[in-house]
Amino acid sequence: MHFKIFLLIKLFVLFLISSASALVIGSDEEEIYIDANFSGKNLLVFGAFYSDPSQARDDKSDILIEVVGPSEDVVIRKKESFFGFWLNSKSVGFNDVPGFYYLSSTNEITNEFLNKNNIGLLNKKDTQLIDWSALNIDWGNVKNQKEKDTFYDALIRTKESEDVYRKVNGEIQIIDGNLFRSYIEIPNTVPVGQYKVNLYLIIDNKISNEYSYNFMVTRVGIEEAIYSFSKNYPLIYGLISLLIAILIGLSGAEVFKRFRKV
């Protein structure tokens, strides 16, 4: 437990400077590489916190970890039955939604708190509380509020089923009352780009301290090279694909000719 000592020293220094509360954080990775064999990763986030015991408190301190992935634009389409056929009909475009979202806390944190502090994407229990203005949405021909909600629910649901949106409680381990540690599951379906980790120390239902840092998710390997080549040089990529087909086709005929003669 090397980091433990390091963090405690750091915390002590912070304690001398500030006083009421303090928070420090570390992580084991700054960059995650996804290759063909990547099957997900548990990202370790650890840190130490301090809240002055001499202060009167209603509640013990809580830790909230939020991970926000790179933003993307998505379209949610709804299938409807037309003469027995299930066809895509209405669609809604959600712009700049995170491609990954993770919210973890030591204790159940109320939606009211999350909304008040403008945290969270998965906090929809009471529709009234969704701040639509915070999202950049192209509603298309979806007009009424109830239907809008179904599209929003579908966005969250599909992202959750892909394991890229998650909200968990009690997965943060507290050690010795001041240290915490948590593993964040990064599945192999995550988008590439910059991820932001936000850490909050909550005391008495108020954010007492916060700390942020970034890490990158990058694709590597031959598959990534092929992917970016196909996007950057589509014509050459197409010609190479053709060339491979032509060569194999020709050699297939050649091998077969000899095969036949035997």
Place this chain on the structure above:
Amino acid sequence: MSIYLPIAELSVNIILLLSIGGVVGFLSGMFGLGGGFLMTPILIFMGIPTNVAVATSANQIVASSISGTIGYWRQGLVDFKMGGVLLIGSFFGSILGVWIFSRLVVLGQIDTVISILYFALLTSIGLIMLIESSQVIRDRVRRKTVKRKIHYHNWAHKLPFKMKFYKSKLYISAIPPIIIGFVIGVLSATMGIGGTFILIPAMIYFLGMPTSKVIGTSLFQIIFVTALVTLLHATTTFAVDAVLAFFLIIASVIGAQLGVLAANKLRGEEIRALLAIIVLGVATKIALDLLVEPNEIFNITVIRALF
């Protein structure tokens, strides 16, 4: 053992991939069909996105049709002039086809349209094959031989822009082959098929080409149509998966050679009837996917992400 497909963005089992390529190649070698009409729906059933399945099938057909054309060319059974005229139509047809395709991708209707097209296509092929093979079987049982007309004279002979096709011993207007080529181009671009099973009857019945020259000529022109379609897809829809294509091509070329060998040893009608049933089975699966209420009526497409 699985492999990650960079464009389809998913991992598939390599053995499964090779088996599919091999079986489709075997069937195409045995019946002289391109096999795209089975390849594309099977890839879609595997979970490969529709656009990738279509574009990659086109790439795979380039290889199998080259392989096939060489065989027929050596026997002098390719009418290059006719192939060239068909290609004029196909050129414009495939450009239109890829344009339609990319519009449908934007509108979010590509999956449905492809499913409906495939359902119609496979049902008709399946039924025609089933009827034809059962008739042959019945005729054989009754020891009857069927007489066929050698040459058809129809409206194709009455149109302007007449051209001489020495190899096919034809003197017909260039318009019908161009129209046929156009239709094949559109279908090839939208469905990822070579279109042999449409092209062959069309060439026999509409153009009156001799049956012996039809397969080689159609394969010859399919090389160029599917090559063009591959390039158009690579540059407009970015859906050609080179890794997927590579494994399918290897397996299908080997499968096709074995299929040709098997065709010489086995009786065609029974196998044709069997293939007809397989084709109808695939059509039924497609129909069910369209008609049964899906578990999740919402679906998500990422249209912009950080690469």
